[in-house]
Amino acid sequence: MTWSVIVKLHEVARGPVRLDLEPTAEQRAEIARTLKLQSLPVFKAQVTVKPWLDGAELAGRFDGMVEQICGITLEPFQQDIWGAIDLRVVPPGSPHATTTDGGEVELDPDGPDAPDVLESDAIDVAAYVVEHLALEIDPFPRKPGATFEYQAPEAETSPFAALKKLTDPKA
Template identity: 70%
Template sequence: MSWDKPVKLHELGRGPVRLTLEPDAAERAAVAKRLGLKSLPSLSARVIVKPWLDGAEITGRFHAVVEQVCGVTLDPFEQSLEGEIEVRVVSAGSPHAASSDGGELELDPDAPDAPDVLETDAVDVAGYVVEHLALELDPFPRKPGATFDYQPPEEETSPFAALKKLTEPKP
């Protein structure tokens, strides 16, 4: 089972579409599995989809509670996450879509991102919520208060140390 909430571009002709998204338990379990989480106790988002050029602009916020496994203690722990959503999309063939002619690509880090190109005439709003949640996840989760105490071996055991012992004169 997957979680999706499509909004067709032609629906935006009547004005912005406001959505409150809250997946059910089975959908949250599918999202958790997809993102490599132990579980996803809660996820909610408030999103506005409005017309933008010949496509759409998706803006909003999400809030989630994720359960991950600590990379130090291997204990599961919950963490609250929230983030902003801001994406622009256009239909395939749009003059506003990023060029794919194979020419040089100029990147301006201060410029807004190029719009995503849709494969159909619908925007999967839930997909963008999950994408932005994934961007907020810590790839190396650490339970609050968990510390990694590494004690290096007292004796140096490099391959060169072994060679040095072989070349030392014997008493």
């Protein structure tokens, strides 16, 4: 993807980094294609990256508007979308990374998620913002006011029912 905003871990070690992110129209079009949207007319995010153990913590929110195809009427429609960003990342080889090499991993469903392990000392903040956008998109979009009215198919008459009508006029 062409939209990338990189923050290095050593930049975060000096103090929090506040970012106001807004992709260009071309970048929004690419994000829309990637997420299988009709379009992404508006998309903005505010993210703060601050030190956390030997890694970083990303916190913020995003707002935007997505255009999708209604699953009922098959017409395009736009809807507002927003969400929160809250995650932690650690560098490769960190002792705070969750390992799954043969051992059991205990997960607390009410606790925070395990930190993501980065491939290097660079954090692509834009990629995390797009990932959180993808999680908020309705996989079964429905245009406001669209209702699905089911009509049962007419019962087919079997050949035997048709023969019965010929032989028994009361049927």
